[in-house]
Every structure is written in C-alpha cells, then in structure tokens.
Amino acid sequence: MTTDAWRAAGRRPGGAGGTGAMVPAKVRLGAAMGVLVTVVAAVIVLPMVAADTDPGAVDYDTVLLPPGPGHLFGTDDGGRDVLIRVALGARVSLVVAVVCALVATVLGTLVGAVAGAAGGLVDAVAMRLVDGVNAVPHLLLGILIVALYRGSLLAVIASIALTHWTTVARIARAQVLSLRTRPYVDAAISGGASRWTVLTRHLLPAVLPQSALAATLLLPHAVWHETALSFLGLGMPPHLPSLGTMVSDSRDDVLLGAWWTIAAPAGVLVAVTLAVAGLAGWWRDRLVPRRRSELVL
Amino acid sequence: MRLRALRRMALVRLAVAVPLLLAVSAVVFLLGAASPFDPIYQYYGTRIFTAAEADVARTREALGLDEPVWRQYLDWLHGAITGDWGISRTFGQPVAEVVAQRLPWTLLLAGAGLALAVLIALALGIITAWRPGGWVDRAVVAVAHSLEGLPTFLLGLGAIAAFAVALPLLPAGGVSDGTGQGGVAATLRHLALPALVLAVAQLPWLILTLRQQLLVSLADDHVTAARARGLPERTVVLRHGLPVALLPFVTTVGTRLPELVTGVVLVEEVFSWPGVAEAMVKAGLSVDYPLLVALTLLATAAVLAGNLLADMAVVLLDPRTVRR
Numbered sequence: 001m002t003t004d005a006w007r008a009a010g011r012r013p014g015g016a017g018g019t020g021a022m023v024p025a026k027v028r029l030g031a032a033m034g035v036l037v038t039v040v041a042a043v044i045v046l047p048m049v050a051a052d053t054d055p056g057a058v059d060y061d062t063v064l065l066p067p068g069p070g071h072l073f074g075t076d077d078g079g080r081d082v083l084i085r086v087a088l089g090a091r092v093s094l095v096v097a098v099v100c101a102l103v104a105t106v107l108g109t110l111v112g113a114v115a116g117a118a119g120g121l122v123d124a125v126a127m128r129l130v131d132g133v134n135a136v137p138h139l140l141l142g143i144l145i146v147a148l149y150r151g152s153l154l155a156v157i158a159s160i161a162l163t164h165w166t167t168v169a170r171i172a173r174a175q176v177l178s179l180r181t182r183p184y185v186d187a188a189i190s191g192g193a194s195r196w197t198v199l200t201r202h203l204l205p206a207v208l209p210q211s212a213l214a215a216t217l218l219l220p221h222a223v224w225h226e227t228a229l230s231f232l233g234l235g236m237p238p239h240l241p242s243l244g245t246m247v248s249d250s251r252d253d254v255l256l257g258a259w260w261t262i263a264a265p266a267g268v269l270v271a272v273t274l275a276v277a278g279l280a281g282w283w284r285d286r287l288v289p290r291r292r293s294e295l296v297l
Numbered sequence: 298m299r300l301r302a303l304r305r306m307a308l309v310r311l312a313v314a315v316p317l318l319l320a321v322s323a324v325v326f327l328l329g330a331a332s333p334f335d336p337i338y339q340y341y342g343t344r345i346f347t348a349a350e351a352d353v354a355r356t357r358e359a360l361g362l363d364e365p366v367w368r369q370y371l372d373w374l375h376g377a378i379t380g381d382w383g384i385s386r387t388f389g390q391p392v393a394e395v396v397a398q399r400l401p402w403t404l405l406l407a408g409a410g411l412a413l414a415v416l417i418a419l420a421l422g423i424i425t426a427w428r429p430g431g432w433v434d435r436a437v438v439a440v441a442h443s444l445e446g447l448p449t450f451l452l453g454l455g456a457i458a459a460f461a462v463a464l465p466l467l468p469a470g471g472v473s474d475g476t477g478q479g480g481v482a483a484t485l486r487h488l489a490l491p492a493l494v495l496a497v498a499q500l501p502w503l504i505l506t507l508r509q510q511l512l513v514s515l516a517d518d519h520v521t522a523a524r525a526r527g528l529p530e531r532t533v534v535l536r537h538g539l540p541v542a543l544l545p546f547v548t549t550v551g552t553r554l555p556e557l558v559t560g561v562v563l564v565e566e567v568f569s570w571p572g573v574a575e576a577m578v579k580a581g582l583s584v585d586y587p588l589l590v591a592l593t594l595l596a597t598a599a600v601l602a603g604n605l606l607a608d609m610a611v612v613l614l615d616p617r618t619v620r621r
Binding site for chain 1: 328
C-alpha cells in the first residue's frame with residue numbers, strides 16, 4: 001500500500017476508512033478499553049475471592065449446572081465453577097501472550113536494528129533467516145517444538161516467540177534504514193561516535209515506538225496461537241489450563257446441551273483478542289496515520 | 298519472452314528452496330537431538346519398562362542411535378533422498394505411505410477452501426469497492442474486521458453447532474457416511490462445511506486487500522477515461538479497474554499460504570478430516586518424530602511452491618514484470 005492509495009481512497013465519497021463509518025472511533029476505543037479493564041480486573045480479583053475453595057476440586061453434586069445465581073457461568077462436567085475456571089484460564093492465556101509478544105518484539109527489534117545498521121553481509125544473512133522462518137508454517141513449527149519438549153511452559157512460549165519475531169525484525173530494519181540517512185545520524189558519525197553508540201543512542205530509541213506498537217499488534221496473535229496449540233492438546237501443561245484447553249475440553253459438552261462450558265471461554269477469548277486488536281489499531285492510526293496497512297500482521 | 302522469465306524464476310526459487318529445506322531439516326534434527334525426547338522409547342513403547350538393559354543398549358546400537366548427531370542426520374538425509382522416510386509409530390506404517398494416503402484429502406480440502414475463498418473475496422471485494430460507504434460495504438468490512446479476531450477452531454465449532462447440531466443439514470465430520478455408499482455426493486456433503494470454514498477464515502485479508510486495491514485502481518486516470526467514453530459500468534469495473542487490482546491480490550493470496558496451512562491443521566482437527574494435517578497433530582501428541590519431520594518439510598515445500606505459483610501468476614498477468 002502506498003500513500004497514493006490512501007489519498008485515492010480519501011477522494012471517494014464514503015472513503016475507505018475501515019469500520020470507522022459505523023461506530024465513532026471514541027466509542028470503539030471505549031468499548032475496547034472497557035472489555036480489557038473488566039477482563040483484567042476479573043482475572044485478578046476472582047481467583048482471590050475464591051481463594052478458599054480449590055478451583056480444581058471435583059464435586060459430582062453440581063455437575064453441568066446451567067448459569068444461575070450460585071454459579072454465574074454455570075458449572076462444568078466436574079462440577080467446577082466455570083467463571084472461576086475461565087478467569088484462571090484467561091490469566092494463563094494473557095500472561096503467556098504478553099511474555100511471548102515481549103520476547104518476540106525484543107528479539108525482532110535487535111535483529112532488525114542490527115541488520116539495518118550493519119548492512120552488507122549481516123543484513124543479507126539476517127533477512128534470509130527471516131525469509132526462512134516465514135516459509136515454515138508457524139503452527140507446524142509450534143507443534144513440533146511443543147511435541148519434543150512436552151508439558152513445558154517454556155516450550156510453548158519459545159514456540160510462539162521464535163516464530164513471530166520476523167515481522168518485528170522487518171519493521172525495525174525498515175525504520176533503521178530510513179533513519180540511517182538522517183542528518184543527525186550523519187552528525188553523530190562525523191562527530192566520531194562508534195557504531196555501537198550510533199546504534200544504541202541514536203537508532204534504537206527512534207525504533208522503539210514502532211516496536212512497542214508491533215508488540216501490541218502481536219498480542220492478539222500470541223493469544224490466538226497459544227489457544228490454538230492448547231486446543232490441539234499440544235499447549236499448556238495440564239495443571240495450567242488456558243482458554244484454549246477449556247474450549248477443547250468442553251467440545252463434547254455441547255452435545256449434552258451444556259453450551260455454557262464452551263461459550264464462556266470462547267466468548268472471553270474473542271472479546272479479549274478483539275479488544276486488544278482494536279486498541280492496537282487505534283494506536284497504529286495515531287502513530288502512523290498514512291501507512292498503517294504495512295503494519296497489519 | 299514470458300516463458301523464459303517464468304523458467305528463470307522457477308530455477309532461481311528451486312536454487313533457494315533446496316538449501317532452505319536442508320537448513321530446516323537440520324534445525325529440526327538439532328531440536329530433536331537437544332530435546333529430552335529419546336527415540337529408543339518410541340521404538341520400545343511401554344515394553345521399555347520390562348526390557349533388559351543390555352537388549353536396549355543393543356537395539357540402540359542397531360538403530361544407530363549411539364552415533365553422533367551429524368552421522369544420524371546424514372543417515373536420515375540419505376534415506377529421505379532415496380524415498381525412505383522412516384516408520385511412523387502412530388500409524389504403524391512407513392511415513393511415505395501415511396503421506397500418500399492422506400495427502401489427497403488435504404489437497405482436496407485446501408484446494409476447495411482456497412477456491413471458495415478466492416471466489417467469495419472476488420465477489421465481495423468488487424461489490425464493496427464499487428459502492429464504498431454503502432450498506433453492503435459497511436456490513437462486509439465490519440464483519441471482516443470481526444472475523445480477523447475469531448480463532449479458526451472456534452469458527453469450526455460454531456459451524457458444527459449451527460449447521461450440524463442445531464440445524465442438522467450437514468455432517469459434523471469425517472469424509473463419508475461409513476457405509477461406503479454415496480460416492481462423490483457424500484464426499485461433497487462432508488467437504489462443504491470444513492471447506493467453507495477454511496474459506497471464511499482466510500476471507501478477511503483477501504476481501505480487504507482486494508477492496509483497497511480496487512478503490513485505488515477505480516480512481517486511476519484510465520478508469521476515469523473509460524467512464525468518460527461512456528462505457529457501461531460493468532465493463533469499467535471488471536475490465537478496466539479489476540485487472541490492475543488483481544496483481545496485489547494474487548500476491549496476497551500467495552503470502553497467506555502459511556496461514557492456509559495453519560487453517561487446514563485446525564479445520565482438519567475440528568472436523569476429523571483424515572488428511573496430513575490431522576496426522577501432524579496425532580504425530581505431535583505421541584512424538585512420532587519421523588512423521589513430524591516429514592510433514593514439517595512437506596508443509597514448507599508446499600508454501601514455497603505456492604509462493605512460486607503466485608509469483609508466476611503475477612508475471613503471466615502483468616507484462617511489465619518481465620522487463621526487469
């Protein structure tokens with residue numbers, strides 16, 4: 001997408017402004033923030049409220065109760081409260097996603113910035129590496145890593161982080177390439193600054209806003225990836241059930257008419273990913289209003 | 298002229314693909330060697346608990362597992378090149394047989410899903426870009442943005458709940474009724490839901506790209522000129538606007554191929570589709586190493602081949618790319 005595209009799009013009546021036409025940006029931002037604050041608050045508060053009861057304890061007197069006053073989201077096939085379990089699952093999914101997005105962003109920023117600053121052979125090797133990682137479908141590489149290191153939280157995080165740093169690396173590299181020709185960088189070099197100083201003092205700080213944005217854009221992707229792995233039975237270890245594990249476990253409940261055991265984790269999953277994506281989109285539009293499509297992950 | 302360009306492109310890509318596949322296989326092999334997973338357990342299964350230690354050591358030697366990693370890798374590579382990909386423990390068959398039996402089903406599903414996605418994206422992309430800001434446009438764009446955030450496996454489960462359980466129109470999984478009768482019609486009925494889910498999962502990116510590109514090309518001077526000559530709107534959009542917008546669209550289809558593979562994995566799992574992607578999940582669950590390696594390489598090769606096809610299509614569609 002070029003800047004011409006946006007100008008051309010803006011010329012037409014109605015424009016090409018995405019979903020903005022239906023709901024004002026402020027309302028969408030407010031909704032996204034509201035969902036996130038509610039979920040994060042629930043994830044922190046609910047397990048504390050229920051600290052005296054064991055969320056994993058099975059109680060066959062309360063199996064598959066529909067949503068009601070005692071259990072707001074009902075109970076699952078082990079008689080456990082779905083609301084508490086979803087809160088715990090969302091916590092696992094969110095923490096894993098945040099860690100993955102951070103690791104992938106740091107790795108990608110470093111590789112991209114060094115490649116862009118060094119140029120030449122280093123750049124060529126780094127970019128071929130990016131191409132190579134991109135050629136292997138991410139979920140398959142994830143399945144492979146998680147299968148070989150079964151039941152390890154670190155394997156899940158590594159499998160997501162190691163497959164998602166490439167986008168950040170591309171963005172960071174492009175940013176450094178365009179910054180390298182700026183007068184203030186020339187000034188630093190002619191002033192006798194070493195390569196290391198130029199990179200850490202002059203180039204990296206200017207890349208950081210883009211990287212932070214990339215991390216936010218990666219977040220829903222990481223949630224999605226972790227839940228997909230968990231759904232396939234190859235994700236989180238059994239003592240740390242995530243939203244994906246819960247969806248996978250409750251697939252068969254639907255046939256018994258118990259829709260709530262799958263609707264609750266699925267609903268939270270969709271709400272969180274959409275809210276984070278909405279927030280990231282708003283930020284992206286603010287940071288780079290004209291060239292946003294390059295950042296779509 | 299174009300044929301020569303195509304041939305050169307294919308040769309260059311092949312020259313890149315071979316070392317890349319070698320590198321991927323080496324990395325996968327190192328990952329396996331560094332992991333706590335020990336292939337001797339795979340060979341013995343539960344019998345490892347009762348086997349004598351001397352026997353285990355002898356088997357280890359016979360299988361070449363006591364050799365250095367590079368030696369094992371070269372042995373595996375030699376086998377892979379000569380068509381011996383090892384034995385899959387999960388299926389109790391040679392890996393090559395598993396792939397040969399299951400690949401046609403995956404190709405059928407992926408092909409049908411991709412074809413559906415492209416057709417629907419073409420139709421909706423043209424409609425939305427033709428009347429931007431209209432109610433169809435706003436509805437399609439809003440739904441597309443929402444679908445971007447919906448995991449494929451939820452989409453699949455939702456489709457089963459809606460069209461197989463609530464409204465029992467289509468089967469919820471598998472590829473036949475189990476009676477062996479019904480032939481092509483039964484297969485098509487079983488294909489409909491998974492292929493549609495796979496298509497819908499890829500649609501947002503395709504529709505939004507095509508719509509954006511079409512908005513640009515419809516504002517081009519040559520389209521204005523076509524309108525000024527009084528050509529019918531149909532001709533203006535389909536013959537003057539669309540061809541320009543199709544090039545980036547084809548490239549997008551190419552770059553989305555890894556996501557298509559991901560979608561196939563999830564859709565096959567949800568719909569119990571007997572393809573290679575379902576085998577990948579089964580292999581992952583039981584650490585069926587030879588099958589995992591083979592399928593990872595197969596998927597990588599498929600993505601590379603798909604990218605090549607997409608780029609070749611761009612060359613065929615756009616005479617300007619030849620001159621470079």
